Amino acid sequence: MMYGLWEFLSNDELVKENGQLLVPHNYYNPGYWTALVAYCRFKNIGFDAINIVSEINKGYAFTIGIEKALNGLDSYCYERKNSGLNYSELVHLNSADDTNKATGTINSCIRQLFDTTDLSSFSKDLCEVVGELHDNVWSHGMSTGFSMAQKWKPPTSLGYCFEFALADCGFGFLRELNRVGLNCLSDEDSIKWCIEKGNSSKTQKVANEWSQRLPPDIAGNPMPGIGKPVMSENNHMGLGLAKLVELVNNYKGQLWLSSGEKTLTIDTNGKQSFKNNKQKWQGVALACRFDTEKAKCYKKSHDDEAIDSLIELLKNSGGVEL
Amino acid sequence: MKNQNIEHFCPEGSDLASRASARNLRTKAEQTIKIGNTAVIDLTNVISISESYADELFAVLVEQHGLKWFSNNVKLLHDKSNSNDVFRSIATAIRRRLESQESHAIKISIDGLIAAKKSSNSKNLNHQHA
Numbered sequence: 001m002m003y004g005l006w007e008f009l010s011n012d013e014l015v016k017e018n019g020q021l022l023v024p025h026n027y028y029n030p031g032y033w034t035a036l037v038a039y040c041r042f043k044n045i046g047f048d049a050i051n052i053v054s055e056i057n058k059g060y061a062f063t064i065g066i067e068k069a070l071n072g073l074d075s076y077c078y079e080r081k082n083s084g085l086n087y088s089e090l091v092h093l094n095s096a097d098d099t100n101k102a103t104g105t106i107n108s109c110i111r112q113l114f115d116t117t118d119l120s121s122f123s124k125d126l127c128e129v130v131g132e133l134h135d136n137v138w139s140h141g142m143s144t145g146f147s148m149a150q151k152w153k154p155p156t157s158l159g160y161c162f163e164f165a166l167a168d169c170g171f172g173f174l175r176e177l178n179r180v181g182l183n184c185l186s187d188e189d190s191i192k193w194c195i196e197k198g199n200s201s202k203t204q205k206v207a208n209e210w211s212q213r214l215p216p217d218i219a220g221n222p223m224p225g226i227g228k229p230v231m232s233e234n235n236h237m238g239l240g241l242a243k244l245v246e247l248v249n250n251y252k253g254q255l256w257l258s259s260g261e262k263t264l265t266i267d268t269n270g271k272q273s274f275k276n277n278k279q280k281w282q283g284v285a286l287a288c289r290f291d292t293e294k295a296k297c298y299k300k301s302h303d304d305e306a307i308d309s310l311i312e313l314l315k316n317s318g319g320v321e322l
Numbered sequence: 323m324k325n326q327n328i329e330h331f332c333p334e335g336s337d338l339a340s341r342a343s344a345r346n347l348r349t350k351a352e353q354t355i356k357i358g359n360t361a362v363i364d365l366t367n368v369i370s371i372s373e374s375y376a377d378e379l380f381a382v383l384v385e386q387h388g389l390k391w392f393s394n395n396v397k398l399l400h401d402k403s404n405s406n407d408v409f410r411s412i413a414t415a416i417r418r419r420l421e422s423q424e425s426h427a428i429k430i431s432i433d434g435l436i437a438a439k440k441s442s443n444s445k446n447l448n449h450q451h452a
Contacts, residue, residue: 099340100333107337107370124370124407131339131372138340239373302410306420306428310413313389313432315405316439317397 005031005165005256005287006263012278014039021045023061025054030148030165031256031287033061037069037090037146042169042282047071064148065089084109086151093145093168099138103131106149106164113151113162114292122251122295129247130164132240133286137168140176144169144283159292167285173259187260188274195257195264197242244288252294257286268294329354330399332364338371344378352383355395364399371408376415385419393435 001007003026008014015021021040040050047070052058061067063083068074069090083089088109091102107127114123130147137145145168154161171179173190184190193199241257248255248266255266263275268291302308331347338344351361363379365371384392400408420428 096340096342097334100335100338100343103337103339103370103372104335111369127337127370128372128411131337131370132374135339135341135372135374138342243373304417304425306423306425306432307410307413307417309429309432309436310416311406311409313393313436314398314409314412315400316436317393 001026003028003032004163004289005035005167005258005285006265006275008032008035008039009258009263009277009279009281009285014279015043015045020049020051023050023052023057025057028057028060029152029287029289030150030163031285033064033066033090034146034148034165034167034287035281035285037066038144038167038169038283038285040070041146042144045070063087063089069146084112086113088149090146090148093134093137093147093166094143096138099134102147103127103134106130106134106147109149110162110164113149113160118296119292121300122290122292122298125247125250125300126164126290129240129243132243133166136240137166137170137284140168140170140284142168142170154291157291157293159294159296161289161291163287163289165285165287167281167283169283172281172283187262188264191257191259191262191264191274195241195245197239199242200239244286248288250298250300251290252297253288253290255286255288257284259284327359328362328397329359330362330364333368336367336369338368338375341374341378344375348379348383351379351396360395360397362397362399365405365408366399366401368408369404371411373411373415373418376412377418380412381415381419384416389416389431390435393439 008031021036023036036050039045040047047067050061050066050070052061062076063078063080064087065074065076067076069092080089084105088106091098091105093099093102107130110123110127110130114120114126134145134147137147145166147164147166149162149164151160151162170176172187173194174184174187177184177190177193182193184193244257245255245266247253249270252268252270253266254268255264257264258277258281261277261280263277264272265275266272331351333343333347347363351363354361380392380396383396387395398409398412417428
């Protein structure tokens with residue numbers, strides 16, 4: 001059986017009485033690994049406290065850089081020959097500058113993986129969504145986010161499977177929306193709100209203009225009921241998650257999007273449903289999975305003449321073409 | 323003819339995603355334009371650009387100053403092999419900011435800008451030859 005984000009969240013006893021986090025022998029994908037690393041880092045669980053039963057899994061954990069992510073050391077003594085070919089190592093979204101670097105790392109891996117004409121549209125759209133999501137995690141995840149990607153050959157498909165995942169232990173949707181003054185009652189409602197195009201917690205106006213001003217990046221509110229954060233200049237458009245859902249629907253992928261007590265799943269037919277997490281997730285975690293055979297079938301159309309004209313204008317802006 | 327100085331800006335990285343870094347670059351570009359320079363954004367090493375980055379750097383400028391101002395003051399340096407995808411992301415972001423306007427109306431005003439630009443370029447060439 002394959003273990004992903006959902007299986008990680010379905011385990012209600014992650015840390016055993018002896019303080020160890022058990023990873024039984026199994027096949028794990030990026031959704032699991034990113035959640036594991038973000039969780040351990042948030043709970044201050046070192047690499048030594050993770051009991052990875054199988055030597056194969058342990059080797060893989062070293063290869064994707066879990067030790068480096070948790071302990072700051074990297075004792076893996078082999079060359080990572082397939083890094084960027086079959087998988088990307090774990091990327092820590094630590095600062096605004098790291099966002100571009102991390103996007104470059106994952107995207108160069110995606111371009112290597114899908115370097116064929118029939119997947120070029122998928123590869124380009126996926127790269128764009130990865131950038132949006134990384135920036136989201138940086139904006140909301142308070143430097144606690146990790147991401148990674150992996151490709152594998154499933155026995156049931158002629159093509160390859162690909163999964164991109166990220167996890168952070170920031171505010172999470174519900175707390176974030178309530179923090180900016182939107183009265184959201186449940187994790188399910190907050191997830192539904194956040195996947196709608198144009199909805200961004202960053203664009204919410206403060207309800208009472210006379211409320212005490214606090215810096216926009218303040219963590220928590222020391223003056224509950226009085227103080228509200230004020231965004232100075234904010235151009236967020238609320239595109240990231242909406243684009244992700246569109247990508248999953250267009251290319252017949254699967255999605256797991258978790259925050260708090262709920263996980264939204266989208267299957268390959270676009271059917272959405274909510275599940276209860278046994279392990280409440282502090283922050284936001286997501287995994288999206290695609291089968292290249294299904295992804296090939298989507299044909300994108302560009303039918304906005306204004307966009308074509310804008311491209312023409314940009315090309316004629318007087319810049320130099322190399 | 324207006325004699326403008328040029329200031330180059332080169333975003334770091336092949337895949338641009340961070341709104342925060344786009345905002346910093348936009349502020350610098352606006353400052354240089356304010357003192358009469360042309361801002362040249364060097365995208366030669368850029369392979370992908372997220373819509374959020376494109377929005378924060380380019381579309382916000384268009385929204386605040388207009389397409390004509392943008393076209394006159396901001397130049398893009400690009401690599402032909404990547405330019406279509408990168409330009410499409412930028413154009414999509416600008417289009418989203420101009421959502422209230424009809425597609426055909428935007429096209430007409432852009433065609434006018436392109437024609438004016440081509441005519442001005444050819445006049446400059448003739449002036450140089452003379």
